Amino acid sequence: MRRSLVILSLVSAMSASAVAQDAPTSAPSGIAVNPNQVRGDEINDAQKRAVAKGLKWLADRQQADGSFSSSKNVAVIALAGLAFMESGSLPDRGEYGHNVSLCVKFILDSCQESGLIAAEQSSGPMYGHGFATLFLGEVYGMTGDESVKEKLQKAVSLIERTQSKQPGNEGGWRYQPAPLDADISVTICQIMGLRAARDAGIKVDKDVIDKAVQYVRNCQNADGGFSYMAHQGGGGGSGFARSAAGVASLYYAGVFEGNDLERGLKYLQQFTPNRNAAANPGGQDGMAAEGHYFYGNYYAVQAMFLAGGDYWAGWYPGVRDQLIARQNEAGNWQGDFTEDYATAMALIVLQMPNRYLPVYSGKGPGS
Numbered sequence: 203m204r205r206s207l208v209i210l211s212l213v214s215a216m217s218a219s220a221v222a223q224d225a226p227t228s229a230p231s232g233i234a235v236n237p238n239q240v241r242g243d244e245i246n247d248a249q250k251r252a253v254a255k256g257l258k259w260l261a262d263r264q265q266a267d268g269s270f271s272s273s274k275n276v277a278v279i280a281l282a283g284l285a286f287m288e289s290g291s292l293p294d295r296g297e298y299g300h301n302v303s304l305c306v307k308f309i310l311d312s313c314q315e316s317g318l319i320a321a322e323q324s325s326g327p328m329y330g331h332g333f334a335t336l337f338l339g340e341v342y343g344m345t346g347d348e349s350v351k352e353k354l355q356k357a358v359s360l361i362e363r364t365q366s367k368q369p370g371n372e373g374g375w376r377y378q379p380a381p382l383d384a385d386i387s388v389t390i391c392q393i394m395g396l397r398a399a400r401d402a403g404i405k406v407d408k409d410v411i412d413k414a415v416q417y418v419r420n421c422q423n424a425d426g427g428f429s430y431m432a433h434q435g436g437g438g439g440s441g442f443a444r445s446a447a448g449v450a451s452l453y454y455a456g457v458f459e460g461n462d463l464e465r466g467l468k469y470l471q472q473f474t475p476n477r478n479a480a481a482n483p484g485g486q487d488g489m490a491a492e493g494h495y496f497y498g499n500y501y502a503v504q505a506m507f508l509a510g511g512d513y514w515a516g517w518y519p520g521v522r523d524q525l526i527a528r529q530n531e532a533g534n535w536q537g538d539f540t541e542d543y544a545t546a547m548a549l550i551v552l553q554m555p556n557r558y559l560p561v562y563s564g565k566g567p568g569s
Contacts, residue, residue, distance in 0.1 A: 244518050244519070244522065244555040245555055245556075248523075248526050249522055249526065249552055252525070252526045252529050252552060253289070253549060253552050253553060255529070255532075255533030256285075256529065256533050256534065256535070256545055256548060256549045256552075257285070257286065257289055257297075257298060257549060258533060259532055259533030259534045259545060260282055260285065260286075260301075260534075260542065260545050260546060260549065261286075261298055261301050263541075263542055264282070264301055264304055264305075266304075267304075267307075267308060267311075268304035268305050268306075268307050268308030268309075268311075269308055269321075270282060270540075270542040271542065272540040272541060272542050273322075273540050273542055273543070274308075274321045274322045275321065275322055275330055275543075276308070276309060276312050276319050276320060276321050276330040276331070276333065276334045277329055277330040277332075277333040277334065277543075278539075278540065278542050278543045278546065279305050279308050279309060279334075280305065280309060280330075280333040280334045280336065280337035281333055281337075281543065281546040281547060281550065282301075282305060282542065282546040283301075283302055283305030283306065283309070283337050283341075284336070284337055284340065284546070284550055284559065285545075285546045285549035285550050285553070286298040286301050286302045286305070287302055287340060287341075287344075287558065287559055288549070288550060288553040288554075288556055288558050288559055288562075289549075289553060289556070289558075290556070290558055292341075292344055292345060293306055293341065293345060293347070302341075305337070306337075306338075306341055306350070308321070309334050309337060309338060310338075310349065310350070310353055312334070313353040313356065313357070316356075316360060316379070317356035317357050317358075317359050317360030318331055318357075318360055318379055319331045319334040319335065319338075319353075319357055326376075326377030326378070326388070327377070327378070327379065328364070328375055328376065328377055328378065328379055328388050328391065328392070329377070329387075329388060329391055331357065331360070331361070331379070331391075331392075331395070332361075332375075332388070332390075332391025332392045332394065332395045333391055333395070334357070334395075335354065335357040335358065335361065335392075335395030335396075335398070335399060336391075336394045336395045336397075336398045336561065337398075338350055338353060338354045338357065338398075338399075339354060339395060339397075339398025339399040339401070339402050339404070339561065340398050340402075340559050340560065340561055342354050342399075342402045342403075342404075343398065343401055343402030343403070343560055344560070351404070354399055354402070354404055355399075355404055357395065357399075358395070358396060358399045358404055358405075358406060360379060361375070361392045361395060361396060361410075362406070362407050362410050363381070364379045364380055364381050365381055365392075365410055365413065365414070366381050366382060366383060366384040366417075367381045368381070368382050368383055368384075370432060370433055371383045371384040371417070371431070371432060372384075372413060372416075372417065373389075373413030373414050373415075373416050373417030373418075373420075374386070374388070374389040374414065374417040374418075374432065375388045375389050375391075375392045376388050383431075384417060384431065384432065385430050385431050386418065386421045386428055386429070386430060386431070386444050386447055386448055386451065387430070387443075387444060387447055387497075389414060389417060389418065389447075389451060390418075390447040390448075390450055390451045390454075390501065392414070393411075393414055393418075393451050393454050393455050394450075394454050394561065396410070396411065396414075397454040397455070397561055398560075398561040401560050401561060411455050411456065414451070414455055415451075415452065415455045415456075415457060417432055418448055418451040418452055418455070419452075419462055420432035420433055421434075421444075421448055422448060422462060422465070422466065423439060423440045425440055425465075425469060426440075426445075426465030426466050426467075426468050426469035427439075427440025427441065427444075427445040427448075427466070427469040428440060428441075428444050428445045428447070428448030428449075428466070429444070430444050440469065442470070442473045442494075442498045442502070443494035443497050443498030443501070445466060445469055445470055446470060446498050446499070446500075446501035446502035446505055447498075447501045448466055449463065449466040449467060449470060449501070449502075449505040450501040450502075450504050450505045450508075452466070453504070453505060453508045454561075458508075463509075466505075467505065467506075467509050467513055470502055470505065470506070471513070471516070473498075473502070474516055474517055474520055475499075475517070475520030475521040475523075475524045476520040476521075476523060476524055494538060495537055495538060496535070496537055496538045496543070496544050496547035496548060496551075497538055497547065499521055499525075499547070499551050500547045500550060500551060502517065502521075503517065503518065503521060503551045503554050504554070504562060506518065507554050507562070518554065518555070521551060522551075522552060525548050525551060525552055526552075528548075529548070533545075535547075535548040550562075
């Protein structure tokens with residue numbers, strides 16, 4: 203049954219990326235009538251070449267234990283696994299099936315009895331835990347592997363019990379697996395992990411999600427952007443990467459309409475890639491000045507994809523062309539953290555129109 207669902211999912215994805223949608227592009231609110239649908243013209247020859255070179259470069263960097271040349275960080279390995287899966291591969295199936303399997307093995311070997319997923323020493327293990335939970339959720343949802351389910355359930359339980367209970371930070375998460383302070387960047391990692399697990403059939407406490415939504419809303423500023431932490435107020439705390447994470451957080455927590463989303467999306471539009479970049483400091487140059495280019499675009503492309511319509515149509519071609527121009531001749535990308543991290547993030551962004559992974563499409567069973 204699981205295999206049939208996987209095949210159906212892949213066929214549907216290929217059909218979606220091959221045919222332009224006839225539905226209206228936007229509702230009166232500005233958010234698409236039929237969100238998370240590809241237009242049909244996103245994938246061109248340059249994108250295909252860039253993705254092929256990037257996937258090969260990343261696969262060549264993988265070590266026998268599933269890690270990568272520059273990192274044993276579970277976040278990087280999970281993101282690489284997601285990049286391979288977005289090309290249509292599953293564990294031991296598809297062109298990069300072996301690479302996906304190596305990523306799964308490394309992540310499972312990094313699961314601790316407490317439920318925390320961590321390998322190398324890190325000052326902020328919850329970042330990696332969130333990405334690793336997301337990866338396991340997608341693997342379990344598309345394979346039904348019982349060995350993955352057990353570890354995934356423990357990972358979800360850890361996220362639930364480490365949600366902040368501290369006044370002012372209630373509902374969020376921070377670097378350490380403890381219910382203390384919180385910030386939006388770590389919080390979105392946990393929300394996405396919970397969403398992937400829930401869509402795969404793992405029970406997630408609704409109260410945890412409701413509190414997470416409230417925390418994210420408490421991070422939004424008057425200008426529509428998001429602060430790094432809750433209740434900072436004003437607009438000065440807003441920025442591209444954290445605002446992209448804030449909008450994505452709302453979508454993945456199950457908020458699909460409303461003023462919060464519209465204001466957040468409008469704020470992000472000033473950073474539209476390649477839109478009058480020379481004259482617009484909020485465009486390409488603004489992203490580069492703030493940093494976190496790959497992290498920000500990873501969340502922004504998901505937010506725009508889920509918003510659909512003119513948001514998606516205006517964002518993806520720009521970031522696609524920008525990433526293709528930034529790719530090194532060898533096939534990799536550089537920036538933010540390590541080459542492996544940047545390359546995995548770039549490949550996930552470029553392959554969004556494939557619509558192979560349920561969590562990114564916003565169309566999982568729990569939708």
